[in-house]
Amino acid sequence: MSGLALRDVVLRLDGRALFAPLSLEVAPGGVVTLMGPSGCGKSSLLAWLCGTLDPALAGQGSACLDGMDLDGLPPERRRLGILFQDDLLFPHLSVGGNLGFGLRPGLPRAERRARIEAALVEAEMPGFAARDPASLSGGQRARVALMRVLLAEPRALLLDEPFSRLDAALRGRFRRFVLDHAAALRLPVLLVTHDPADAEAAGGPVLHLASLATP
Template sequence: MSDGLCFDAVTIEKDGTRLLSVSASVAPGDVLTLMGPSGSGKSTLLSLVMGDLPPAFRTSGRVILKGRDLAGLPPEARHIGILYQDPLLFPHLSVAANLAFGLPRGESRAMRRDLVKTALEDVDLAGFGPRDPATLSGGQAARVALMRTLLSRPAALLLDEPFSKLDTGLRDQMRRLVFDRARAARVPVLMVTHDEADAEAAGGEVIRL
């Protein structure tokens, strides 16, 4: 699968114990969900994809993204976006500046301003650009974090329990938003979660560890 994310017989071990073994492919716009108890290796696989897996872990197999083996590539060369439980917005930057941070270099100032404005409009936050991130609700901050990640045009999107701290109503809304946006951008998604409803909303393959 030249445009997607592929796990080719990937295994991760620590202290001689195998934590997980994964062989799967994620097409552009699709979601692969990893479910399992704490310590089963879910977040460890995210670290492997990101390129920041601690040296205490041993791995075999290949992670291939858009036809490129990620082995040996530094994190910044992988072009991978990730959303965590917390939005992790920069507190010293405005909402607009947070979004602009995600934009690739090389765009003109006018183009960057237009992209930020459109991104805010797309998630019903028109006019929020000058706001301090501390004034945002949990759902608003989550939407800004999502758009900041997507504006960076990631080759793949990783989701690390991104809906777990939202209340029930917001959780449903954010699930739809994230999966719809990823599908529209044709970005392969790898999601780690404890919540069966997340996996059901994602609609893709589920691997239980």
């Protein structure tokens, strides 16, 4: 089956479950929003999906992407794209270098350059390839971060509160930008947030992750 599917996923800290067992499915082009108080393990759930869970936590349950079991795969082979609160652009690489980072190796040089430039046009930043990421505005950095993820050709998109750092005017526009691109590429999207406006804009089902850890 295609899309992203989680079955009976539980994260434990020192043996204690952070939330009740979670199951969900996201179809290609669909969005599922996960909401919950801070500290309930939303971000850790995404880290578990990515294979980068903090060693202090233990995860169980299964996750499938397009029918492929993610368990035991190293992060670099999971074909997942993720956006964090911070854009995490690599400060020592140019904008073009950042975009090229995740591009499939082995493409001819002209093809690589064309794809990077096309992504920049898409981000309304043509000709920005040689720029230092530090010289960009917050909105530009956020768009480059998304383009970098999409150029790596992921099969699902994970969003870890990527809109919360942006100011109000920018937030709505960037949210639309991300969701439109994900829909156009028919990517399943799992969105983690505590902003109800995000959930509303995403339009899909909303799950509330009840925290078991707090008394």
